Amino acid sequence: MQRPSGLLLGVTALVLAFLTAPMLAALWLSFSPTELLRFPPPGLSLRWYADFFGNERWVLATRNSLIVATATMMVATALGTAAAIGLHLGNFRARGLLVALLTLPMVTPFIVTAAAMFFAFSTVGLAGTLPGLVLGHTVVAVPFVLITVLASLSTFDATLLRAAASLGAPPSLALRRVLLPRIWPGIAAGAVFAFATSLDEFVITLFLAGPGQFTLPRQMYANVREYMTPTILAAASLLFLASFAFLLLTEALRRR
Amino acid sequence: MAETLPRTRAALAAWDGRDLPPEAAFAALADELAAALEERRIGDVSQRLNFEQPGMRALLLRTARAAPRLAAPYAQTLPALDARWSEAETWKLIRRAGGPTTSLYLLRAVDMTRTPDGEIRAVAPDQAVFVTLFLRTLWVSLIVTVACVVLGWPVAAAIAALRPPWSSAALLLVLVPFWSSVMVRSTAWFALLQREGPINDALLLLGLADAPLQLVGTRFAVLLATIHVLLPVAILPMVGVMTRLDRRHLQAAASLGASPWLAFRRVWLPLSLPGVAAGGAMTFLLAVGFYITPALVGGERDQLVAWFIAQFLNRDVNWGMSAALSVYLLAMAGAVIALLRVLTGGVTPAGVRA
Numbered sequence: 001m002q003r004p005s006g007l008l009l010g011v012t013a014l015v016l017a018f019l020t021a022p023m024l025a026a027l028w029l030s031f032s033p034t035e036l037l038r039f040p041p042p043g044l045s046l047r048w049y050a051d052f053f054g055n056e057r058w059v060l061a062t063r064n065s066l067i068v069a070t071a072t073m074m075v076a077t078a079l080g081t082a083a084a085i086g087l088h089l090g091n092f093r094a095r096g097l098l099v100a101l102l103t104l105p106m107v108t109p110f111i112v113t114a115a116a117m118f119f120a121f122s123t124v125g126l127a128g129t130l131p132g133l134v135l136g137h138t139v140v141a142v143p144f145v146l147i148t149v150l151a152s153l154s155t156f157d158a159t160l161l162r163a164a165a166s167l168g169a170p171p172s173l174a175l176r177r178v179l180l181p182r183i184w185p186g187i188a189a190g191a192v193f194a195f196a197t198s199l200d201e202f203v204i205t206l207f208l209a210g211p212g213q214f215t216l217p218r219q220m221y222a223n224v225r226e227y228m229t230p231t232i233l234a235a236a237s238l239l240f241l242a243s244f245a246f247l248l249l250t251e252a253l254r255r256r
Numbered sequence: 257m258a259e260t261l262p263r264t265r266a267a268l269a270a271w272d273g274r275d276l277p278p279e280a281a282f283a284a285l286a287d288e289l290a291a292a293l294e295e296r297r298i299g300d301v302s303q304r305l306n307f308e309q310p311g312m313r314a315l316l317l318r319t320a321r322a323a324p325r326l327a328a329p330y331a332q333t334l335p336a337l338d339a340r341w342s343e344a345e346t347w348k349l350i351r352r353a354g355g356p357t358t359s360l361y362l363l364r365a366v367d368m369t370r371t372p373d374g375e376i377r378a379v380a381p382d383q384a385v386f387v388t389l390f391l392r393t394l395w396v397s398l399i400v401t402v403a404c405v406v407l408g409w410p411v412a413a414a415i416a417a418l419r420p421p422w423s424s425a426a427l428l429l430v431l432v433p434f435w436s437s438v439m440v441r442s443t444a445w446f447a448l449l450q451r452e453g454p455i456n457d458a459l460l461l462l463g464l465a466d467a468p469l470q471l472v473g474t475r476f477a478v479l480l481a482t483i484h485v486l487l488p489v490a491i492l493p494m495v496g497v498m499t500r501l502d503r504r505h506l507q508a509a510a511s512l513g514a515s516p517w518l519a520f521r522r523v524w525l526p527l528s529l530p531g532v533a534a535g536g537a538m539t540f541l542l543a544v545g546f547y548i549t550p551a552l553v554g555g556e557r558d559q560l561v562a563w564f565i566a567q568f569l570n571r572d573v574n575w576g577m578s579a580a581l582s583v584y585l586l587a588m589a590g591a592v593i594a595l596l597r598v599l600t601g602g603v604t605p606a607g608v609r610a
Contacts, residue, residue, distance in 0.1 A: 005516070012414035015407050016429045019487055023436060025454060026444035034518045037447050038457070107538075109589050110563035111546020115569060119579065200437030202546050203562075207569060217439040224446055224552060233447055236440040243436040 023240060039089040040135035048234040058235060061219035065199055068130070068215060072137040077191040079138065080145025085147075085179070087163070088153040094135025099150075103143040110203045113140065118207040119142035128210035136208045144197060147189030157235065185256040192253070196246045199239070258450065260301045261288045261350070268351040277347050282330035285350075290323035307574060308360055308369075309349055315340055328441060361580035366390075386564075393560040396479065396550075397543035403483045404490035404539045405532055412494035412531065413524070416501070434488035443470065444547040445481040449553060473555035481549045486542055490535040491512060497531025537596040542588055561585050 030048055033042030052058045083102060087095055102182065105113055117136050118127055126132035164174035180187075202217040209218065216239060223232050268280035292298040298320055306313035315338055326333040333343035352358070363369055367387045369379045415426045433441065448455050449471040459465040471477050505527065509519040545563035561581055568578035 008410050008414050008417070011410040012426065014409050014486070016426065018407075018484065019433050020429055022444045022484060023441060026447055029447060029454075037450055037453050073395065107589065107593055109541065109542055109562065109585050111545045111565050112586050112589070113548050115565055115578055115582045118569060119575065131395075181594055196435065200439065202437075202439050203566075206566065216438065219441055220439055221548070221552070224443055228447060228450065232443055236443045239440045240436045243440075244432060247431055247435040 026233050027237045027240065030230055030237040032230055035229060037228070037233075048230040049238075051229075051231045052234045052238070054233070057214070057219060058231070061214045061216050065216040068133055068137060069195045071130075071134040072141050073191050073195040075134060076138045076141035076145050076194040076198075077187060080142045080190055080194070081149050081187050083142070084146050084149035085175075086154060088150060088156075089158060099146070102146055105140045106143045110140070112113060112205045114204040117204060121208060127208055128213075129211070133205065133208050133213065137201050138194075138202040140195035140204065141197045142202065144193035145187075148190040148193060149183065149186045152183045152189075156182055171193040185253040189250045189253040192249050194244050199242065205217060260292050260297055260466065263286065264350065265290055268347060270353070271347070274344070276331065277342060277344065279329055279331045279348065281347070282334050282341070283328065286323040286326055286330050286334060289320035292315070293320035293323075304575075305349065306354055307576075312349070315346075335523050356575075361576035362583065365577065365584055367581040378445060386581070389561055389564060390588075393544055394588075396475075396482070396558075396560060397540050398547075399479060400482050400486060400543045401490075401536050401540040403438035403479075404487050404589050405494075405536045407483070408487055408491040408494060408535060409528070409532065412491050412498050412535075413528070414497050415491075416498035428497075430488050433484075434492065438485055438548050441485050442481055442552045445477070445484065445549075446552050449477050449481075473558075475554070475558050478550045478554040478558045481553045482543065482546060485549055486539045489542060490539045490593075491535035493538060494528065497534070499528050533596060533599045537592055540592055544588055544592075557570055 010043065029037055029041060031046070032038075032218045033043045033045035033047055034041065048232060083098075087099060089180060089224070117139065120137070121127040121132045126135065160178050160182075161174050164178045165171070167178070201215075205213075205215050205218050206221075209215065214222070220232055220235055223229070261284075263284035264281055267284050268277055271277040271281060289298065292301065298316065302313040302316040305316065319334065319337060319341075322337050326337065340346045347543075353360075360369075363376065364379070365423070366385050367379050368593070369387070405482055411426070411430065415423050417423075418426060447453060450456070451470060451472075452470045453471075455471060456465070456468040459469065460467075501524075505523050507524045510516075544560075545562050546560060547566060550558055550560050551563055561601070562585070565578045565581045566596055568574045568581070
């Protein structure tokens with residue numbers, strides 16, 4: 001297959017259209033001046049975005065989402081980076097097992113992770129609390145941090161640390177001045193991953209959030225079931241643009 | 257159970273299981289049920305027993321309310337209140353439920369139950385829902401996986417074969433939906449599938465339908481939206497494998513006189529199989545535990561195991577059932593991972609989020 005055949009390109013174009021069209025359609029409909037979800041919308045307006053930012057419930061949900069995502073990002077990045085550094089520099093037999101264990105939440109059905117966390121957190125009184133929710137999101141966010149940081153560590157030459165030590169730098173200084181400046185793009189990409197994961201997370205939130213703790217996905221879910229308005233599409237479009245920005249950010253970090 | 261009825265449990269432990277338990281058990285039960293009702297602790301016990309044997313809730317509540325008025329010997333006054341207290345089965349049920357562990361939920365999750373004598377048999381046909389549910393989950397997941405692999409393979413192959421600016425552009429079109437949230441994309445589908453929505457408009461315009469169809473709440477909607485949501489998950493591992501393939505194999509095949517179709521079938525396809533296995537397995541893993549999309553665009557009859565886990569946890573407060581269903585779901589996922597490791601020789605795809 002030196003050059004892709006016309007058939008292959010045609011099928012690919014169709015599948016890519018199928019992949020992108022629904023989101024573009026929803027994006028367009030969110031600018032509709034009427035409540036009807038008809039195509040094409042009879043014009044363009046920011047009515048539903050004004051509704052979104054003027055509605056207390058949506059604003060509160062956005063704030064909750066940002067709080068949980070920021071907290072998750074900080075905890076998951078700290079834990080994931082520490083684990084990755086330890087796993088990379090350490091020389092012990094259970095290394096592969098530990099990586100498998102830490103990335104297990106990626107291949108476990110989300111609903112099972114969520115239910116298991118609900119049972120565990122209920123027994124210690126963490127279910128329905130903000131720390132509980134952040135911890136729950138952290139569990140599914142850590143694997144992404146771990147993997148991105150491990151990837152950037154794989155290009156790091158560990159002899160540099162030994163050189164630093166031989167020059168008299170204590171480990172903490174070597175870590176700060178030698179290791180971190182070289183792997184920070186990986187850590188930053190991991191942090192973006194963690195933030196995005198938490199922002200999108202729904203199933204764990206469904207089980208672990210308290211009655212008043214509405215995040216954006218939870219608010220969207222509640223509203224869709226109740227009454228579908230273009231305001232929900234405005235919320236979806238904002239989240240979509242956020243994830244698009246995250247994608248560009250990680251791509252830029254990958255290039256560094 | 258053990259906390260609410262400790263003395264009843266102790267008294268029943270000494271019972272040989274024939275005839276009826278000793279008076280001490282009757283007395284302890286009446287006393288402890290009344291106390292549990294007083295302190296509002298009776299709900300858990302009555303729900304637990306009612307799940308195993310419908311009607312137990314009413315029996316326990318009735319007994320608890322009447323207990324303060326009853327007098328010894330309870331072995332006569334309790335059966336006088338309700339004839340079920342003179343049946344050994346009722347007492348065996350309580351004794352069995354008092355144990356620290358029970359197989360009840362694990363059995364019920366595969367439509368089996370235990371008779372009071374401890375025999376395992378299938379539940380009544382009208383209660384048998386879970387085997388159908390697991391088969392439906394398996395079936396939907398398989399369809400979604402096959403569709404994602406079949407639709408995704410050409411995209412991955414094209415991305416691997418295209419030259420730089422075009423390959424990055426195509427990859428971006430896969431990455432954007434991959435990064436955007438499942439909830440956002442499911443919501444978009446929900447809007448598009450409305451009775452007055454764009455999909456119905458298109459169907460009418462193309463003459464494929466005479467009147468707007470009810471699309472939300474159908475199996476078709478679930479499959480369509482789930483395939484859309486999981487397609488990037490299938491494509492990305494395949495892209496990873498295919499871009500790393502040695503193109504010289506194909507040139508060699510061509511130089512040896514193989515037609516493009518033969519080269520594709522005998523060289524390109526087998527070489528890309530690890531990617532197909534990884535992408536397919538990842539898609540299947542996410543599909544068996546899928547919650548959001550079916551919950552949003554599906555009807556009551558299209559829900560998968562995940563939805564029932566959530567229902568038992570949040571609505572019915574039946575933790576035992578949701579834990580049992582989770583265990584089977586986890587076992588299904590574990591089996592897929594094990595199969596994948598065997599097929600690909602220990603390479604698991606990483607970097608996939610959903």
